[in-house]
Amino acid sequence: MAVELPIDHLAEVWPDELRGRRIGALLHPASVNSKLEHTSQILGREDGKLFQLRALFGPQHGYRGETQDNMIEWRSYKHPRLRIPVYSLYGEHREPTREMLRDVDLLLIDLQDIGARYYTFIWTMYLVMRACERQDIHVVVLDRPNPINAVTVEGPRLNPDYRSFVGMHPIPVRHGKTVGELATQFHDECFPKCALTILPMKNWERAIWFDQTGLPWVMPSPNMPTLDTATVYPGMCLLEGTNVSEGRGTTRPFEIFGAPWIDPEKFCRELNGLKLPGTYFREMFFQPTFQKFAGELCGGAQLHVTDRDSFRSFETGLEVIRCSRRMYANHFQWKQPPYEYEFKRLPIEVLLGGPVSEFFPN
Incomplete structure (x- = not known):
């Protein structure tokens, strides 16, 4: 009903x-x-x-x-x-x-x-x-x-x-x-x-x-095009606190992510090796039309949710960042303030709602 x-x-x-x-x-x-x-x-x-x-x-x-x-x-x-x-x-x-x-x-x-x-x-x-x-x-x-x-x-x-x-x-x-x-x-x-x-x-x-629900989906915001976007958003939005593109400027924001310095094949092999529940990372290239790396060719992945009931978006987002930092330590950076009217704290801390060291100790 x-x-x-x-x-x-x-x-x-x-x-x-x-x-x-x-x-x-x-x-x-x-x-x-x-x-x-x-x-x-x-x-x-x-x-x-x-x-x-x-x-x-x-x-x-x-x-x-x-x-x-x-x-x-x-x-x-x-x-x-x-x-x-x-x-x-x-x-x-x-x-x-x-x-x-x-x-x-x-x-x-x-x-x-x-x-x-x-x-x-x-x-x-x-x-x-x-x-x-x-x-x-x-x-x-x-x-x-x-x-x-x-x-x-x-x-x-x-x-x-x-x-x-x-x-x-x-x-x-x-x-x-x-x-x-x-x-x-x-x-x-x-x-x-x-x-x-x-x-x-x-x-x-x-x-x-x-x-x-039987209700029609209408985008609540311009970068929330589908229910799939909303499903991954609680974790993949954490990329806004980094210099990795969260896919804004693509047709699948928060599902697509990457950067010009990421090798998609190696990156996805590492991510899929984690065997995170309900996920598959498909290697891909993309070119954002706006936001981070606008007009640049990026390597990365599309996150496919294979079982949304077992999928845990927040932990998946943390693991994507951990993997990015580990594999691309010479390129990865935390985005600097300001972010959403916050001018002192790191954007990643604003998103996490606590000290970055609690989630990324080194």
């Missing part, structure tokens, strides 16, 4: 006590219903009936997904059809200001997360909840599936001393929760005075993957 989202039945599930509120909505391109209609269109139809729509907000990569590359800020603007402001929460401000919330007494959040601590949408939600608690604004979260299932948990909990915009609260790397469950956790552990309502899904089960 297909999963039904709260946005599929918004008029039916909208709480009576919240009718007539002046609302803002935090959305992105994957904020769609099961028929691929964008949440903003549904909100526009209900404007004046269920509530009064006063503002829109967007996270990293933009409300419309207009910033392709990573860590590119975007500016607020006026929505051409709805004639209301669209506020950027990935630019001059990452937390809504008092002025942004001036005409709002309820903020609706409808974001598709992908199940990893580094994915910044959940931290935009965290900051929205913090701002709303301060200004006594009700938060309503429309729940969505964790695409890589909500059972499997991987990686360490964030060390609080290593908080950043890719980790603001101690949760594991692969957190095993839905966006609604994370909002509940943030409420209970950080913002207990934030009035919070979670509108649940129907027919969802914790163990299912996104391709078992």
Whole structure:
């Protein structure tokens, strides 16, 4: 039975006590219903009936997904059809200001997360909840599936001393929760005075993957094209903290990785020799169109997940880095700051959520 989202039945599930509120909505391109209609269109139809729509907000990569590359800020603007402001929460401000919330007494959040601590949408939600608690604004979260299932948990909990915009609260790397469950956790552990309502899904089960939900996949961000990408992301995103390409600028980011100085045949022989569960590394060459090594021929691999239930992305990512350091010690380097608004710590430490020496001792 297909999963039904709260946005599929918004008029039916909208709480009576919240009718007539002046609302803002935090959305992105994957904020769609099961028929691929964008949440903003549904909100526009209900404007004046269920509530009064006063503002829109967007996270990293933009409300419309207009910033392709990573860590590119975007500016607020006026929505051409709805004639209301669209506020950027990935630019001059990452937390809504008092002025942004001036005409709002309820903020609706409808974001598709992908199940990893580094994915910044959940931290935009965290900051929205913090701002709303301060200004006594009700938060309503429309729940969505964790695409890589909500059972499997991987990686360490964030060390609080290593908080950043890719980790603001101690949760594991692969957190095993839905966006609604994370909002509940943030409420209970950080913002207990934030009035919070979670509108649940129907027919969802914790163990299912996104391709078992019956819902259409829409890229939550420009470099998250498929469920396969999301599956490998909790580990392979660690390459962002190195001078090895994580495949941005290719059609399979985070699955494809390498560098001009890597010999694909030797590299894959070494990686496959580790016999990591559910993996096969296929040797390949590629040429990124942007980001690291743009326009240069790189040797490396494509990570094929042969059994996603036994596959452990985080440990796989660690082993890829260990192998790269061991085989190419004269070339491998840790990327230097800044990274996601962090200007002092190494990007790899920001991603790991702790000291690099705990994972790579030498």
